[in-house]
Amino acid sequence: MMPEIITSAQNPTIKTIRALDQKKHRQETGLFVAEGVRALERARTGGISPDMVISVTGPQDWGQTRDIRVSEAVMARLSAQNNPSGLIGVFKQSALLSPFNAGADIVLALEDIRDPGNLGTIIRTADAVGVRHVVLVGDTCDPFSPETVRATMGSLFGITLARLPTARFAAALDEWQGEIVATAADADLDFRRAYQRPTLLLMGSEGSGLSSGLAAKANVAVRIPMPGQAESLNVATASALLLYEIRRAELK
Incomplete structure (x- = not known):
């Protein structure tokens, strides 16, 4: 042309x-x-x-x-x-948009992530680890904002995105056939474990974490040990730890 x-x-x-x-x-x-x-x-x-x-x-x-x-x-x-x-x-x-892919091997679901930089970083990590489907739940910020797109460093084009209200996504989880994983400070399980496929990882907002409704849908709760003084990890950091651990067996 x-x-x-x-x-x-x-x-x-x-x-x-x-x-x-x-x-x-x-x-x-x-x-x-x-x-x-x-x-x-x-x-x-x-x-x-x-x-x-x-x-x-x-x-x-x-x-x-x-x-x-x-x-x-x-x-x-x-x-x-x-x-x-x-x-x-x-x-x-x-x-880049698609319906929620309930047949995917690994799905990352992000609820109410408000910071574009965090969202872009998480998408970049998902792409790096080979997770191809990300669900944006509730009030998660715009994945197409300049700040988010820039933070993905091109990885936005390596995944598919679904966007769902919290209630609709919670209902869709009733049909999920595998593990639904969430983090909890008081969980008995260490996050360094073998995960069963298919795996859906739930990550919540920077401030308050997962809503009680979505947290209740998890059938596996794990904790990330923090022996230092910090009360919590940045959601992008926590997502990276969990995603790499979920894929660890294939990455050897």
Whole structure:
């Protein structure tokens, strides 16, 4: 496709892309922005094509994707980075969304995670350990916000996401055929154990943890020993420990 040349930040297309910084516009359009070569290459590897690619230098081999070339000044207005990478993709959110996959081998469910950096870090860890399905439950923050997308370092394109209200997800857990794992400070089981497949890991919000309704659905409660003075671990750190332990046998 022949490239479009845009040199003005007042161009309607540029204004539309800039507006995707705001949740309202992401919800209205169903689009989101990913920036940088790493993110776009992960999308390509996953077979996910952007609606448009915006670059300074070009050319980019993106097939029939809308190819937009901009000046460095316009790219600076579009970029969320201090040092713009010179490459931005606009994607459909629907390319990464799917129904809750109750047949998956391992599922990570996140309830009411409010911090975009934590959410992005957890998604990156899930991708690293080979967990391909993540369920966002309740008031978990927007996975397509610039902060979350940036924190995933491209791993957003390596997983599928489901989004469910807490009550609907709790009802869906009644059909889960394997272990449902949650952490609890007073649990008898150490988290360093053999997990049975399929495994669904429940992780709760940074402040209050899992809601009582979801915690009651767990059939395996584990604790992470903390011999120091800290009262709790960051949810991204705790998620990483549990995910790697769940996959430990396969990672040897």
